Amino acid sequence: MTQTDTATAKPARRLPPMTVIGPVVALIALIIIGAMLNPNFLGYANLTNVLSRSAFIGIIAVGMTFVITAGGLDLSVGSMAAFIAGLMILVMNAALPVLGVGLPIIFLGVATALVAGVIAGLINGLLITKVGIEAFIVTLGTMGIYRSLVTWMADGGTLSLDFGLRTFYRPVYYDGILGISWPIIVFALCVIVGEIFLSRGVFGRHVAATGANAEVAHYSSVNTTRVRLATYVLLGLLVGVATIMYVPRLGSASQTTGILWELEAIAAVIIGGTYLKGGFGRVWGTVIGVLILSLIENILNLTDYVSPYLNGAVQGVMIILAVILQRGAKTGK
Amino acid sequence: MTQTDTATAKPARRLPPMTVIGPVVALIALIIIGAMLNPNFLGYANLTNVLSRSAFIGIIAVGMTFVITAGGLDLSVGSMAAFIAGLMILVMNAALPVLGVGLPIIFLGVATALVAGVIAGLINGLLITKVGIEAFIVTLGTMGIYRSLVTWMADGGTLSLDFGLRTFYRPVYYDGILGISWPIIVFALCVIVGEIFLSRGVFGRHVAATGANAEVAHYSSVNTTRVRLATYVLLGLLVGVATIMYVPRLGSASQTTGILWELEAIAAVIIGGTYLKGGFGRVWGTVIGVLILSLIENILNLTDYVSPYLNGAVQGVMIILAVILQRGAKTGK
Amino acid sequence: QDTTVIGVSIPAATHGWAGGMNYHAQATVDRLEEVYPQLDFVLSTASNAAEQVNDIEDMMATRDIAALVVLPFESEPLTGPVQALSESGIWITVVDRGLSVEGIEDLYVAGDNPGFGRVAGEFFTGAMPDGGQIVVLRGIPTTIDNERLAGFEEAIEGSGIEILAAEHGNWNRDDSFTVMQDFLSRYPEIDAVWASDDDMAIGAMAAIDAAGRDDIQFVLGGAGMKEMIQRTMEGDEMVPANVTYPPAMIATAIEMTAVGVTSNAPVSGTFTIGSVLITPENAEQYYYPDSPF
Amino acid sequence: MTPILALDDVSKHFGPIEVLHGLSFALYPGEVHALIGENGAGKSTTMKILAGYQPASSGRITLDGAPVTFDTMRAAEEQGIVMIHQEFNLAELLTVEQNMFLGRELRRGPFLRRAEMQRQTRAQLARVECHADPRALVRELSNSDKQMLEIAKALSRDARVLIMDEPTAVLTNNETEILFQQVRALREQGTAVMFTSHKLDEVKAIADRVTIMRDGKVVFTGPAEGLSEQDMAEAMVGRELSDLYPVNPGTVPGEVVLRVQELDVPGHASDIGFELHRGEILGIAGLVGSGRTEAMEGLCGLRPATGAVEIEGESVTIRRPSDALDRGLCYLTEDRKTRGLLLDKSMRENVTLQALPRRAGVMIDRAGEERILDEAIRDFDIRGARGVRVGNLSGGNQQKLLLAKVMQSEPRILVTDEPTRGIDIGTKQQIYRFLRGLADQGTSVIVISSEMQELIGLCDRVLVMRLGRITGQLAGHDITERGIVRLAMGIAQDPDPQTDSKAGQGEATPASDILDSDRPT
């Protein structure tokens, strides 16, 4: 049975408005702080930077929202991203002599990333749903495995995309349309589609039902195994998408790629108001969570008030504060 | 209708035997593999090494068993250990001119560690139980905070215990009685006391009840808030104890101290058969989990068959296998 | 025939330089195992000091090593355990980071971290005689990083060069990209960047490129990654120089230890591998196209 | 005489909705007091206020004449007030013994006296003739054992006031009788016992006084004496209750729509074979634990099963519930709390959950959902605030919602498992009419029930199961309690009740009391 960590007696109201307002207020507060500390904060360049680099974690966090809402968890996404990036680079470099620089090789890379993501998601999902091992353990295991594989593929060093190829592929991160860079566009698309499917789609409803009570969902003819599997596959796919955006940025992958992305993605999801125990999730909240996390880092880099050694402490405090703000209503009683 | 058909009444089995045998089998398999790969594996020196160094994670994992059984989680233990180690070193170094090398200063260090551990546990526990934030978020936050604080205390470098002091304190890790080193003795004590309290103590029963169904426990007059708080405090205390054993070993603390201990401790607890969702836990299982993890690492060091780059992959696979072995019964259905 | 076992304990490849060092260690071990049939090597990598102590204990307890080549993750915590080995008669070679007690090791192949910072600083004073404003990307918070920064600050003292800000890029391309982007937002005018490491320099240059800023005259990395040396060699103005801190020092150390163990050649002592400035003139000497780093 | 516990002008509201309006009510020592009323009338809420589980919004509670407020349940329990909840109040992952002593463990210093607690648990369970192993996990118990455990737990607390919310809903007659013996003993000792039940014959049998609630108000309090079941029912419902069971039109059943052969559900049922006709209501009788639930769950793809199933002449493979649903075969679970409803979600999300893929395709039409909910509330007379979390609906209304949910997928074959558990008598009548109406329109219905009267009153044909096998079937006028009991107890292998009536008498001793209670329909 899912017993929430906090709630003993449940409030009669459905969702206290604070859970909606909370993250938004935290975000606005951060924006105001940022704007006060540095005039460039609200500039086009800075906002584009922050949004573009939030896109990787953001896209992954959208998938993570589905996984967590269905009652699961995935610790492997960071390593998975590193692994997929490494694989993509290896495949593209290997195909270069045959395909030459051009769109075909990009498509090959994209296809590699998507297929690898789906397979990786499938492996996690099957181990969790069919073999029946806790998501925490499975993905802790695969986290180690992918991290290790990328180190091994790179021989301990860095895998770099061929220079010519990189120049050709680069615009996928840096360019865009109407002044909005591609990562932001792709992120926005993922969010919109994700939000619609989670809140208004049959699949989203099934995801929430599975997370709320898998047995009830089963008795309601929901194929809970398939739903949970699908969330992991979706997450894998989105990790693939994130990687497609990531590789053109620096054109390299190493064993440090994507470190701690999993924790950041999970934190974003929870700050956004999704229940860690499953049963309720919202993609738009996750976006706010992602932005909060990115802005904290951005603001710390834009100012000198805090010793760089203490950045982590400030982030920790802010994460807790953001959630306190959101749970405000609950605390009140 | 009338009465129950006794014929179909289920036999009152408690746990499928596989969950008991599984971890033990995995452990024995590892020992056999180790012994086959290297004749020194079963030697006194190697066993002492493995057991002594397991003690840190082991002592922490005992506390983690309580936290998880009560339905909680703590991601901050690794950073907390680093922080406490740093604090202990600072305090002892500062007191050195006054107290000199001798038992009093050791006691001061020990007291510092225990008090700091209790306070750190209390902070986590209060934020989780009184403020009502998910354990995952609170401890993710404090994880960042402690890690950052230790970096800051060490000014980005390493905090080192005064050399004379270290020589005096060192035996706490390396010596022992009857050829059994102190960390092993302390670990064994923690395990025995923990196992007795969890399986036979009133507190342990309340912990399991809280994790199984906090609402029911609450309605049965169990003070679930206090129980959950107590598990975090206990864990903090045990992190303190682990640190007391850790500092004499390396005589220093830095921002890399205790990295990933939290995941290792949680993995050990789950491999040992405790339910991640709470409600059932066993300390002896956790010990087996800890030993399995340590032996995997030890065995990887004993042989050359695996590229060091792939160590992480082997560990990942082994963790998943160990749990599959245990859940064997579940898979069967 | 009896085999002699040499243990090699190094930090895991958690950043580019360490990756290069791992590569060299592995390659040297493979090569020497063929050259010396009577030698056996145990290579283990650790991701923190405690793990490294574990590795060393395991080598001692189960592999009967006759010599240990260790690149300490951190000096302080490794001193005790390595000292214990040394006292039991095992040959000790320490690489790069000295232990905190002198005289433990038989052979010390040293990198020079303060020197690394100083050489970089001297390049800055030379390149910017009128002073200027720079930003600094730091590595993972460690003693090494502190020493490098101290050396750098000492060298630029009084030269009119002002450090606007220094943040940790963790010897990581992504992190330094992020930090550099934010530095660019924060300071409209930056004259140069000390990235202190080639991985970080790559991240920083990507950020500068993307921002289209032309106020930055150059980015100085360090450690001699081949791509960066190549750019220096080709006269890239953004990468006018580099400072060596060769990851291959581990290879030197392993080779010398092998020689020391198998023969009576006098190899003990201290070999400091100083950091030198690579300029377009001498770059060719430091270019190893086959290395992964 | 002063009442032990009394409510004086108590009101209770949840948010803006008031569910109890100025309720006054008294409980005297040594009486058995029945609180009855329709689903959602406020019985459970009243009881929770009495036992200190919920605070009243206004009004006074008096204990021995003096006003009290219970801040915690513990405070109430210290005053000797003990309550058994309508929902199970047991931790499933813990053992019987752990649940029995939860919060009041016997201890020696910090340690548990496990042997002693196990001994006492066994003794307490023996009092109510429950033979569950104290070391067994609660989740492995049958529903009735769970209920008996709760009762034993409550009885062990030396209560001055014992409050029981529908304690008999999942109990068999036999177990109910055991409970009532204990209740009578408590009454002798001067304990005040309060209980609710929708089984009015039980109320008639044991209650000294009856309080009837309607819409959060007391409409009657008085001695049970002289109050017939019919009177109670009408006072509750507020209208005249004609025949409980609908008229069976007696039409000839249509063609076979479902043919099951050699259905095996490992560990629970084997060799199940039967046919179901169009427009037929088929009952399945059997003792608790005879595997009725499991057999039907196996049929509907809810648990692993093997066998040959034909639907409308076509052989089908059903591996998962959605396969069954695709064939128009739908199952209504007996366990609404853990299998039926998402307690933390709203009615809207629950009512459409099962039918979504069929009705909605990919995207959900919110407005359409609201319409469906409107219809469901109307058709099934669901009472409760629209936006409320389903777990906060009254038990009976949850059951109605569950029925509405299952009907959304428009089954052609509907399997209902204990469809009227916890339902008030007025609603029961509606549900029976509803099921008969479905049958008349050509839907085939299977009803699993432990209430024989229900099977007799409603079904065209009844299958009887025993130990996981079908032991016989009864049709038309042969459906009698006697006939069902014989088959269920394994007294007669032959479905014909006449031939074996003598043969059975000898070994039928355990069933003799039920055989005596056989009533004409």
Ligand SMILES: Nc1ncnc2c1ncn2[C@@H]1O[C@H](COP(=O)(O)OP(=O)(O)OP(=O)(O)O)[C@@H](O)[C@H]1O
């Ligand atoms: N926590 C709550 N929040 C909101 N409404 C509630 C809550 N608890 C009960 N209610 C509402 O109060 C009303 C009375 O419920 P109650 O459970 O007391 O009914 P009941 O008489 O016990 O019915 P039943 O016979 O079906 O068990 C119902 O309309 C119910 O929806």
Ligand SMILES: Nc1ncnc2c1ncn2[C@@H]1O[C@H](COP(=O)(O)OP(=O)(O)OP(=O)(O)O)[C@@H](O)[C@H]1O
């Ligand atoms: N949720 C459950 N968990 C474990 N065992 C169960 C569960 N439900 C039922 N059982 C066991 O399965 C057996 C048969 O179930 P069940 O009592 O539901 O049969 P049934 O014939 O459908 O009777 P009824 O519907 O009257 O309860 C019983 O022995 C019971 O102990």
Ligand SMILES: [Mg+2]
């Ligand atoms: Mg009720």
Ligand SMILES: [Mg+2]
């Ligand atoms: Mg049943």
